[in-house]
Amino acid sequence: xxxxxxxxxxxxxxxxxxxxxxxxxxxxxxxxxxxxxxxxxxxxxxxxxxxxxxxxxxxxxxxxxxxxxxxxxxxxxxxxxxxxxxxxxxxxxxxxxxxxxxxxxxxxxxxxxxxxxxxxxxxxxxxxxxxxxxxxxxxxxxxxxxxxxxxxxxxxxxxxxxxxxxxxxxxxxxxxxxxxxxxxxxxxxxxxxxxxxxxxxxxxxxxxxxxxxxxxxxxxxxxxxxxxxxxxxxxxxxxxxxxxxxxxxxxxxxxxxxxxxxxxxxxxxxxxxxxxxxxxxxxxxxxxxxxxxxxxxxxxxxxxxxxxxxxxxxxxxxxxxxxxxxxxxxxxxxxxxxxxxxxxxxxxxxxxxxxxxxxxxxxxxxxxxxxxxxxxxxxxxxxxxxxxxxxxxxxxxxxxxxxxxxxxxxxxxxxxxxxxxxxxxxxxxxxxxxxxxxxxxxxxxxxxxxxxxxxxxxxxxx
Numbered sequence: 001x002x003x004x005x006x007x008x009x010x011x012x013x014x015x016x017x018x019x020x021x022x023x024x025x026x027x028x029x030x031x032x033x034x035x036x037x038x039x040x041x042x043x044x045x046x047x048x049x050x051x052x053x054x055x056x057x058x059x060x061x062x063x064x065x066x067x068x069x070x071x072x073x074x075x076x077x078x079x080x081x082x083x084x085x086x087x088x089x090x091x092x093x094x095x096x097x098x099x100x101x102x103x104x105x106x107x108x109x110x111x112x113x114x115x116x117x118x119x120x121x122x123x124x125x126x127x128x129x130x131x132x133x134x135x136x137x138x139x140x141x142x143x144x145x146x147x148x149x150x151x152x153x154x155x156x157x158x159x160x161x162x163x164x165x166x167x168x169x170x171x172x173x174x175x176x177x178x179x180x181x182x183x184x185x186x187x188x189x190x191x192x193x194x195x196x197x198x199x200x201x202x203x204x205x206x207x208x209x210x211x212x213x214x215x216x217x218x219x220x221x222x223x224x225x226x227x228x229x230x231x232x233x234x235x236x237x238x239x240x241x242x243x244x245x246x247x248x249x250x251x252x253x254x255x256x257x258x259x260x261x262x263x264x265x266x267x268x269x270x271x272x273x274x275x276x277x278x279x280x281x282x283x284x285x286x287x288x289x290x291x292x293x294x295x296x297x298x299x300x301x302x303x304x305x306x307x308x309x310x311x312x313x314x315x316x317x318x319x320x321x322x323x324x325x326x327x328x329x330x331x332x333x334x335x336x337x338x339x340x341x342x343x344x345x346x347x348x349x350x351x352x353x354x355x356x357x358x359x360x361x362x363x364x365x366x367x368x369x370x371x372x373x374x375x376x377x378x379x380x381x382x383x384x385x386x387x388x389x390x391x392x393x394x395x396x397x398x399x400x401x402x403x404x405x406x407x408x409x410x411x412x413x414x415x416x417x418x419x420x421x422x423x424x425x426x427x428x429x430x431x432x433x434x435x436x437x438x439x440x441x442x443x444x445x446x447x448x449x450x451x452x453x454x455x456x457x458x459x460x461x462x
Contacts, residue, residue, distance in 0.1 A: 041275040042243050043259015043299075044292045050251035073119075073202060081191045083138070086119040086199065094143075104153055104245045105164060106253075110146040112171075117142075119199070121177065123191050136179010138195055142203075143172045148211055152248055157241030157258070161219040166208035173200050233444050234309045235264050236300060259293065261300040263307040271302055297359040297366060300444055311352030312436045316379065319349055322435040323428045329378060331425060335418040336376075336385035345378035351436040354388070365396035365409075368441065372433060390414045391433055395442060408437050 073086035094112030101107050119138040124131065149164030175195045177188070229237040239260040247254040256278075262269050275295040304310050320326045327349075329342035339347075357370030369392045377384030393411040413430045415421060421429070 040243055040258075041277055041295075042256035042293070043275050043278075043296045044240075044257050044290060045254055045278050046257065047252050047254045047289045047291075049288065073199070073206070076194070076198060076202075078190070078194065080125055081121065081123040081194065083191070083194065083199065084120045084122075086117060088115055088117045090116045098250075100248045100250045101149055102248070104248050105149055105151050106248045107147060107149045110144075113144045113146065115142050115144070116140070119195075121179070121191055123188070134179060136177060139176040139178065140195070140199075141172075141174045142170055144168060144170050144204075144207065146207065148208070150215065152246045152253065154242045154245055155219075155223060157243065158223045159219075159242065159246075160223070161215045163208075163212035163215045166211060168204060168207035170200060170204045231264075232261060232300065234304055234440075235307055236261050236303045237264055237267075238296070238300075259296040259299075261296065261303050263303045266303075266306060269303065269306060271299055273298060292361075294359050294361055297361075298356075301359060301368070301370075301441075302356040304440075304444060305353050305356035310357070310440055311350060312439050313350045314348060314432070314435075316346045316348045319347060319432070323431050325428070327376075327428060329384075331428075332376065332385065332387075335421060335425075336387070338384045339377065342378045342381065342384065345380075347376045348379060348382055349374055349376040349432065350382075351375075351432065357441075362394075365394045367392070367394055372436070374429065374432065386417070387415055387429065388417045389429070389433065390416060391437075393434075393437055393441075408434065408442055411437065 072088075075082065075084040075086075077083070092114045093110055094114065096108065096110045099107050099109070117140045119140070120135070121138050122133070122135045124133045126132070145168070147165075147167040149166070151160075151162035151164055153160045153162065173196070175192065177192060177195075228241060229239060232238050239262065240257045242255065243258050244256045247256075259275070273295070275293055278291050278293045301310075314322060316326075327347045328344045329339040329347060330344055332347075333340040333342075351372055351374050354371045354373050357368050359366050359368045361367070369390070372389050372391050374387040374389065375383050375385075376387065391411065391413050394409050396407050396409060411430060411434045413426070413433050415426075415429065
């Protein structure tokens with residue numbers, strides 16, 4: 001017997017390509033979904049900038065590389081040969097770009113993606129009464145260019161991806177056939193020509209359909225896996241469904257989200273106000289920008305009020321700790337005669353919002369205004385007196401190493417149903433209100449962890 005090895009027979013090849021789902025990563029990091037709406041201003045906007053798109057693109061390319069390296073072509077056979085186990089063994093991407101084609105369509109272009117694949121081959125023939133057989137491995141190296149348009153839209157208020165026009169020409173294709181060969185040259189050339197023709201065409205024909213299939217799967221996954229509601233604090237959720245199709249430009253993708261908070265026990269709660277217009281986000285070198293409307297905070301405060309969350313009881317001991325001294329009935333009796341019968345008995349109190357507070361954003365934080373009642377009395381008559389107040393204060397959220405915290409400042413309390421109170425009493429009431437706000441309002445600010453910073457029409461960078 002004799003053998004012959006064949007090395008380096010040029011042609012071109014390639015296999016599965018970079019689907020550049022850059023958008024997939026974008027949506028997975030940023031998208032949220034919720035109830036059905038249309039034609040309204042968003043509560044907040046999220047813009048992924050060119051730096052963010054490039055970061056997401058790199059993640060997507062890695063994801064695609066893993067997918068492509070696991071792909072396999074069908075087996076092929078002819079009268080005198082069979083080719084099986086066509087597998088991509090390694091895959092690397094060339095240069096890539098992302099450009100906008102329309103307000104919600106972008107094009108991904110990849111030049112010079114490289115792939116290395118292997119396949120098993122067998123060949124046979126019969127000369128007179130003698131059967132000749134041979135087998136070996138085919139090694140393929142190829143380069144491919146790809147252009148794929150991807151639509152970024154919404155289904156109801158959920159994100160949706162769609163595949164548009166696709167081109168995937170194989171620009172070079174090299175084959176090495178290695179193995180034993182006890183057969184005629186014509187049979188060997190038959191196997192080689194099959195690699196050069198059918199397998200190359202098969203590979204090229206599958207790139208675009210595989211991209212479309214993957215996009216459809218990812219769109220379905222986005223729709224099914226992203227839940228509409230995200231829990232916040234004090235029994236509230238936030239609804240972050242898309243209110244319009246994402247806006248695509250050559251260097252950004254902008255998402256308009258509903259930003260509606262509501263009590264879990266009252267998901268259909270309506271509000272006596274609508275989202276204002278959120279100014280457009282300006283260009284930035286940061287990866288992402290978020291623009292937040294006061295609507296988000298106001299729906300949270302209104303939900304907390306409707307859920308009876310905006311109240312806090314203080315026992316006599318807690319009231320003494322909060323004020324730093326004991327408050328007795330005699331202290332307030334000159335202004336609230338109903339307390340006079342209780343002399344030096346220490347008071348307990350409950351602070352509660354008489355209507356939903358309202359928020360507006362300033363350069364120093366969140367300015368919140370509200371009406372609060374203080375229900376005070378001794379333990380034997382806990383509702384002996386009601387002190388009605390108007391309260392204005394500033395909440396100042398902070399972001400430190402990715403952790404949100406907050407504090408309150410500039411608390412101004414105006415009592416509306418009593419005469420002029422002594423400074424000491426005013427200071428005590430002011431301290432009581434501040435303690436209440438720290439316990440009820442600040443945790444709400446801290447709990448809304450999707451809101452990196454609360455500044456009216458101000459954008460926040462990440």
